[in-house]
Structure formats: C-alpha cells, structure tokens
Amino acid sequence: MKSDKQKAAIVSVVVLTVALCGLMSMTLWLLYRTTLRLEQQRLQEIVHSHAVLIEEFFHVQEQFFKPSAGQEQTLESVLTSVLNSHLHKQCFGKSGEFLIARQENENIIFWSGQEHLSNSLPLSVPKQSSLAEPMRLALSGKNGTIAGTDYRGKTVLAAFRWVPEMHIGLVAKIDLAEVRQPLLRTTATASGIVLLLILGGSAVILRFNPFLHRLEEEKSRAQNYLDIAGAMIAVLDKYGRLKLINRQGCEMLGGQQEGLIGLFWVEHCIQFDDRQRGSSILQLLLSGTKEQVDGIELQVQRVDGTSRIIEWSGRTLRDRNEQIIGVICSGADVTERRQSEQSLHDAKEAFQATFEQAAVGIAHVAPDGRLLRINRKFCTILGYTQDELLKKTIQEITHPKHVEHSYAKAKELAAKPDLTTYAMEKQYLRRDSSAVWVNHTVSLVRDGQGRPQYYISVIEDIQARKEIEVALGERTELLVRSNKELDDFAYIASHDLKEPLRGIMSYSTFILEDYGEKLGGDGRDRLKVMGDLAGRLANLTDDLLSFSRVGRLALACHQVDLNQLVADVLATLRVGLEEDKVDVRIPKVLPTIVCDAVRMREVYYNLITNAARYNDKEEKWIEIGVLHRWNDLEQQIFYVCDNGIGIRERHLSKVFTMFKRLHSGNKYGHGTGAGLAIVKKIIERHEGNIWVESEEGEGTAFFFTIVQKSDCGVWLENIADESSAGISL
C-alpha cells in the first residue's frame, strides 16, 4: 500500500513537472522570439536612420560645399563626421556596433566600427570569406536582417542596408549572446522557482493533503471491514479485474493481496473447468442482466495449483449515475463440506451395495416390528418381493412357535444397554407358508440418547443344515440304538452266558464232593476237566466283554506319571514275578504323559504279563522304557521287551488278533488270547500305533506310540450316554 501511494505521488510529480516544464519552455521560446524580433526592428531602425542621416548629410555636403574635392572627398568627410559622432556614443548594448564598409576590389573595407575596430581601421576582409556575412549582403545591395557571422567570426544579430549613392553598406549588429543572455538568466531563475514549487507542492500534497488522507482512511476502514468478514470478499471492476480482496480471500487463494490486485478474476482465479461458467455469470452481472446471483459454486485455483470449492454470491456495484462499475462478490469455502458430503454419499453407496449384495439376509426392523429396510437376500430366503415384505411385521413372518421367544429376546436387548447382540436359531414363515430355519442375529441401533431406533436383523438360511442335523440326529439315534444292542449283547454274554457256566462248574464240584468215590479216578479227572473248560469259557466271556468295552467307553485322559503307573502294575504282579525270578529293568526315568491311566495300566499289565509268561530262560528279564525318533524328538515310542521265547515271524501279524493264541493252553499258563487285542484297541483309542519286533528264541519287543491330548475322551459313548441316560437295565 505504501509503495502504491509512493508510486502515485511520483507519477503525479513527474507529470506535473513535465507539464510545467513544457509550459515554461514554450513561454520562454515565445519570449525569445519576441525579443529577437524587437531587437531586429531596433537594429533596422538604427541602420535605416543612419542611412537616411548619412545620405542627407552627403546631399548637404554636395550642395553646399561643392564637390570641389570630388565625390570621394565628400564621402570621406561625411563618413568621418558620422564616425566621429559615433565614437563617443554608446549606441546600443555592450556589444552593439555600427559598421560602415565599402567594397574595394574583392575586399570589404570597414571604415568605421566602435571599440573593436577603432584601433585597426580601416579593416579589410576578403569578400569570398564566410566572415562579415551581414556586410556582404549589404554590399550586394540588399536590405534586411540576419543572424550570422560577423567579421570576427562571432554570431551576431544584424540589420544591414545598402546606400547606393555612396556605394557603402551599413550594418548595425549586436552579439546574439548578448541578446540571449537576459533570457537565459530568466529561464534559469524561472526553472528554479518552478522546481521548488513542484517539489514543495508535491510534498505538501503527499504529506498534508487531508483529502488524500481521508480517502486513504476510508479505504483502509473498508479493507478492515472486509478483512473481519468471515467469508471471502472480492470487488471486481467492470472489466472483471480484481480491485479489492479481503484477507480471507487472500488466504483462500494462497496469495498476497499485492500480487492479486489487478488480475483478471475469472482467468486467473477460477479453476479451468469452471472458467467458462464463471465468465458467463460475471457477464450476467456486469451487463446488468442480473443484479444479484447466489449459491454459485465455482472452484478457485489457488496459487499453489490446488483448488477449493467456493460457494459464491455476487452483486453489481453501481455509481451515482446508476452506471455499473463493477461487481462485489463473497464466497464461502465449502470444500470440506462438499468432501464430507461426497464421502457420506460414498459411504451410503458402499453401505447400499454391501446391504444389497450381502450373502445373508439383512433387515432393519422398527421397535414395533415393522420392517423398515430389507435386502434382496432377505426377500429370497422368505420368498417374498420387497414391497410385500415392507408391508409386513417381523411377528407376521416369524413361525408362531418362535414369536414369544423372539419377542422376549428383543425386549431384553432393548432393556439392557450393555447387551449388544443376541443370536438364535428360529423359523420364519415363507410366502408359501412353509417354514424355513434361519440363524438369526440381532443387534440394536440406539440414537444419541440411547433410545432404541431399530434392530438390525441378520438371517442366514440354515434350512439345509437343519435338515442335515435332523438326518444326523436320526443317524446318531440309530447308532446309539445299535450301540445299546451291542452293549446288551455284551451284557448278555458276560452275565447270562456265565451263569449257566457257573452252574456247570458248581455242579461238577458238588458231584466230585458228593459222589467222587463212586465215580472212580477216571470219572473224577474228566469231571475236573469239564469244570476247567467251563472256567475257561467264563474267562473268554469276560475278555470279550472287556474288549468290546474298550472300544466304546470314553477315555478319561489326565497327566499320568508313567513311573508311578508302571510301579503300580509291578506291585500287582510282584508275587508272580518273584516266583518266576523275572528281573524288571527300567533303564531311564519314564515321562509323564497324558492318557487314560486305567487303560494304560491295562496295557502295561498285559505286556508285562506276556513278557514274563512266555519266557523259558534261566535269567529272565523285562525292560520297560521310552525311545525318541531320531528325526522327531517330540515323538515318544514306549516299549516293553524281554528275552523270552520270541515269536515266529509268520505269527507276528497274528499276535493282536482277538483270542488268537500261539501256544496250547497247557504251555505258558492259561491265556485267553484277548490281552494283546485289548492292548491294541486301547492304543488305537489313544490314536497311537502298536507293533512288535521279535526274534524266535531271543526275545520280543512291543513298541507303541500315543497321541497325548486331554480331550481324547470324546467318543460315541458320550452321545450314547446323553441320549440313553434313562435306560434301565
């Protein structure tokens, strides 16, 4: 602003100076011209008067003093007289001179002169030279005035005249310099005064002029008003140039006021895409077609190249004569608002798309049960069209047997603000009145005050799953039943078959006791064998039951210290082992594992019993331990090995077969052949493997692995237990 003011001041001073100088020069020039003319007139008058005087004087001399001495003498005397009269007379000015000359041959002979010539008269100047220009003209018979070179070579103003009777030329001259001198002095003085006036005047105008100040104050006040306005305000002139812009405007455009003022508004400040529209709106205002426009959205282009969305209002500005002088416009930055509107719009679109495209049915349900919004999938699941469903309530489409429960759940959700969602499986009624099972998840949307607004109900068609579940249920029931039948069979086998056996055994004993003597030795022996056979059958029955039970009963897996478990087994077998002199070796401390302790005890019991039983060595030993696979340290391999009789290779595959015995009943005790089958089953129930390695006559090693997990007890038995809790036996 300051520089602006300075600029204006400088311009005005320069203009004023130039004007004044011009005026002054013109005046001076005119003055000069006038002075020259006056001087010329004077010189002419002098020459003329002198000529007349000399002529008259010559005539007088001729008439009264006879030309005795001839014309030459007369002339000479006249001239001498004239010259003498001149000698003492300051004729005109300092350099003013009156000259008389005559042509002799080719020379101009000056007879008279004043100061300059007095000492050197008569002076001769060649006629051909450029000097003595006025005298040359006079001697060539002309009269007039000239500014030319005199006999000294100086520029002079001269009047010249030819006196024909006397053949002489007269010249009155004055140095041009002398004529100019006062004029130059005047010019200098005047210029000085003018300059002083200008400088003083400008200073006074700039500094003290109250009008200018008031204008300045008005402008700054206006600027202040504009600056405190919240919106961007710009004033354009009638050509569309920016005349005024407030602080907000500058900030919005990212530029400085100085740089912006004077720019063509539309071309410089409006974003390219909106320029044409902006231009036509501005034209509407400037042409007066419209007095005011509002709500025009145009993007402005910031100095840094980015753009902002501005909502504009514009109004024409008119002067006193109602002529349009420009436009004032204000703009509010709505970029963020537009952006948030846009993102809101985008979010809405995204929601809409998600809502519509979701693979699950979604419904927004009013607290009173009206369906507010539903997506396509919801309609598909229920077989209605969207319009039909929107006229329904959730109660109408819920299967009657689920209405009460659903209502209670929804009410609970509304009543407990900390409850965000609930899920249930329920049945809806389709349009064709068939029921469809859905997995129904409901959450509640509350307003700012926590009041329920609507429920979001998400349904997933689980009809197929339900059908599978039903089928599975039926299957399970079937399984449970067959399992129970199997169980009953095992029960019958163990109880009802055993009872008669016991009868046989008892009676054979009674007979032996009561009639032993009558039977004789042979009879007694056979009766004894009969009792033994019955006993064996009873044992087989027991093992069969035990075997079938291993497969069905749940495992109860816990952390089990194998050292303790093996020690328990050995304690049970102690008497037998000591009798047979079997050395039991446990080279390393056994680990603690997760397994069913009762079953595992059975495993070790069977393996140890077998190892001790099938041994005919003098020094019998059994080794119990655990190995690790070389490539998997996690994997434990448990083993029980012995130096017993071993198993022939072709029998190795049969040792785990139920009731398979490799030796006759009398050799190596009375096994039923069920032990290893039960062991294998137990190991398999632990998701492990069991295998045997043996060298006939050298010994046998049984290896097994198990998978240790605490939930190994989940088995069909559990389901059977739940569904047959009430079965009475």
Next chain:
Amino acid sequence: MTINQAELGRYILLVEDSDVDYETVLRAFRKGNLNNPVIRCEDGDEALDYLYRRNQFAALGAAPRPALVLLDLNLPGTDGREVLEEMKSDEYLKDIPVIVMTTSSDQRDVERCYKYGANSYVAKPVSFEGYMEAVQRLHSYWFDTVMLPDSMSG
C-alpha cells in the same frame, strides 16, 4: 417255619432264583460251620412279600426280620434292583444291610446299586472254591467284624 428266639438277629435272607447258587451258598455255610438260618426267596416279589410280611408271610412270626439280605440282581419278575430300591426307600427296611451278589460285573450295575444304597457289591466267583471263600468272608465280616443295629428283632 419255626422261629428260634436265639437265632433272632442271625437270619439271612437270600434272594436267589438259581438253585445251584442257593446250594452253593448253603454248602459254603455248611463247610464253614456257619449256622445262620438262611431264608430263600426265589424272586423279587417273594422277597418284598417277605420283607413287608404280606401274603404267605402275613402270619405273625412267619417272617422274622433278617439281619442281612443277600440279593441277586437278575431275578424273574421284580428284579433285584427294584427290590433294593424299594428297601432303601423304606424307613422300616432301609437299615438292613443289603449285599448284592450277582454274576454281573458290569460297572453300570455296580454304580447303580451303590447309588441306591447297597452295602456291598460282590461279583459271584465263577468257581465253587472262589464262591465259597467269598461267602465265608462275607459272613465273617458282617457277623464277626462289624456291629449291626439292635432293631433287628423289630
């Protein structure tokens, strides 16, 4: 049946349908010189009639209160489990010790009987020798070792 006053408090009620088992018990008693009077009921209904002194046991003194009940589970008609359940839910009968003696070694039976309040559960040994030993041990336990309530004569 005549009631010997001296033998009051020594009666054993054997509920057993199997003749051979009955004979085995008797033999075992005899061999062990145990002279407790043994009353046999062949099925559950008869046992209950005896205990409640109904029908053929209604006559005064016809059914002396047993000191011990040896109960088989698998009986024709009302079976042992029902007898046990009824006895143990009756104020008058529930303090009579009941020893379940059965062929069944099924865990479910074991659990169930103890749940109803059986005082012991014995699986019948298959061999006569085993059976005899078990009977003798039971007798020694229930009559020589433990004390029984005095109301046995009621």
